[in-house]
Amino acid sequence: MQRIPRYCxxxxxxxxxxxxxxxxxxxxxxxxTVCARTLNTDYxxxxxxxxxxxxxxxxxxxxxxxxxxxxxxxxxxxCMLKMGWLGIGFRIEFYSGGQRIVTSPVQSLxxxxxx
Numbered sequence: 811m812q813r814i815p816r817y818c819x820x821x822x823x824x825x826x827x828x829x830x831x832x833x834x835x836x837x838x839x840x841x842x843t844v845c846a847r848t849l850n851t852d853y854x855x856x857x858x859x860x861x862x863x864x865x866x867x868x869x870x871x872x873x874x875x876x877x878x879x880x881x882x883x884x885x886x887x888x889c890m891l892k893m894g895w896l897g898i899g900f901r902i903e904f905y906s907g908g909q910r911i912v913t914s915p916v917q918s919l920x921x922x923x924x925x
Contacts, residue, residue: 832897833919835860835881841924846902849914853902855881863894867904872911879906887912 833844835857844855846869853869856876863881867873883893884900896902896919904911 831919832884832895832900833921835863835883835894835896838921839924843922843924844896845920845922846896846913846916847918848902848916851913853913867906870913872904872906872909877906879904879911882910884916885912 838844838857838860840857840860842857842860844853844857846853846855851870853867853873854876856866856868858864858866858878863883865879865881866876867879867881868876873879881896882903882905883891883895884897885891885903887901891903892900896916898916898919901915902913904913
């Protein structure tokens with residue numbers, strides 16, 4: 811019998827994500843920018859509404875120009891999603907233009923606060 815890796819269970823995913831570096835979107839201010847470097851791309855996420863994840867996103871082939879999107883949260887790339895949180899080592903999930911877009915794994919996050 812093959813064991814399922816702990817991070818693939820809901821409890822394991824929650825436990826792992828809470829121990830990693832990340833940012834809660836609701837802790838950000840309107841017009842703050844999240845600079846997320848993934849394995850393949852740099853993304854600039856200009857927060858319009860931190861409560862519901864609305865943002866202007868630029869970066870990668872889907873966001874060559876700033877596009878309004880909803881930042882859903884972080885995932886390993888499967889069906890589990892930690893809503894409203896972006897974490898290092900996870901993939902960011904966006905929703906824009908009727909499409910779900912998932913990045914490569916996040917390598918670093920930097921926050922630029924609106925002054």
